[in-house]
Amino acid sequence: MHVDVMTTPQPLQAIGDLARQTHDAGFDGMLFTETGRTPYMNAALAAQAAPGLELSTGVAVAFPRSPFVTAATAWELQEATGGNFRLGLGTQVRTHVVRRYGVEFERPGPRLRDYVLAVKACFTAFRTGKLDHRGDFYSLDFITPQWSAGPIDAPDPKVDVAAVNPWMLRMAGEVADGVHVHPLGEPGYIARHVMPNLAEGAAKSGRTADDIAVIVPVMTIVGDTDEERHHEREMVRASMSFYGSTPNYAFIWDEAGFEGTTARIREKQKAGDYKGMAAQITDEHIATFATESTWDGLADALVDKYGDTATRLVLYNALADMERFERYGEVAQRIRAR
Known part of the structure; x- marks a missing residue:
């Protein structure tokens, strides 16, 4: 089980130091969740500052960006990290998408499904020179060499989606490589909804739930x-x-x-x-x-709660107190060693 730190994107001049601190503390990676600042430039600078750190957007808002633009950005980050980038996408909610970003939000679940498939079609096009995606929301069928990122010496980026309700979880299992569980996703919810719906969706594409990364943000309360x-x-x-x-x-x-x-x-x-x-x-x-615990007990408490389901744990509030950040890193190392 990998352990990441969750952060909102930081001022660009600050992110390099934070990435190095995250790497040195012993975390596997950083997860950038889009708010007022975009996550992609933070990920690019983190990749340069701390090679080997696993980086992901968790999540970036999908619909305001064309699938091709998103795919090209993810492709460059995958190259910059040597294959250690995951593209996490989400719908956001109607008010933000329509009134802040100024784009459409109709049928957000099916639209996100089509978006993921369009992004993956762009990845294929960067390697083959042929772009052919025809969906209900996005039709992409034109690319020329000068507008292609071209092949890279790394696998295609993994594409993860944020999902809460059963339909979205089944969609994630069918077309995505991973699912971002909601921060309110306690173990009972994961057992009742996440795992069975992922398995049902994965079966549609000839996969099992084990093929889908389960990315779980956890809120912790720790101290002696x-x-x-x-x-x-x-x-x-x-x-x-x-x-x-x-x-x-x-x-x-x-x-x-x-x-x-x-x-x-x-x-x-x-x-x-x-x-x-x-x-x-x-x-x-x-x-x-x-999850509330002493420092010595936190690694065991998290593994006991999420060890059977989570592929990646994301410590939601490890960065809230930088004086305790290194102690959270020690917890991450103990979890990884289990």
Whole structure:
């Protein structure tokens, strides 16, 4: 099981030092999740600063970029990393895609499926000079040598997708190389939804669930005293309330025994009461959806919870406290050695 650090993209002048620190601390890689800054330039600079570090977008927003542009960018990063880049894609939500990016969002699941296939067709075109993808949303059939990135001495980049609901998970199993599980993806949800739906989708393309990487972000609360753990516990509470405000994720709370959590969070959100949003996340929520431990016990706790399902663990909040970052790296090394 590989262990990565999750980060939002940083100012470009800062990312080289952070990549070197991540490598030296003992993590396998970095996962860049797109927010106000784009992930691709961060990945490029990290590749130069810390050769050997595994880098991925987790996730980059798909629809505002053409599949060809995304494929070409991933291709260059795969070359720069010597084959250590994974392209993680997601739909985002309608409001962001339509009102911030100014592009279409109709039928986002089927559109993302077609997008993934179009990206993979571009990879083939870079090697063969022939581009031929005809889907419901994207039709790509023209390429000339001067507009092709050309072959590289590395395999095609792996393409992963973010998926939450059963249809998206089956789609990931069918056409993608991996799935980014949602940060609220506790072990029960993974067992009920992720693994069986991945297996069903994989069977459509002659594969098994073992062929699909399961990338799981984990929220951790770690320290040897409750006082030490208190700060991280409150950060996790706030993060969970943010994710828990999205209606599409309500079923995850409900099935775990916390019915109505999303509705209560949204009521506070509409009133602009952010402290009230966090207050809807009880200690019982945290015990189910996060991993709390001493430093010595954290590696075992994470392996016990996710060792049977996760291909890659992504430490969600390891960078929140740089004084503790190296200790998280030691945990990553212990997990990898298991």
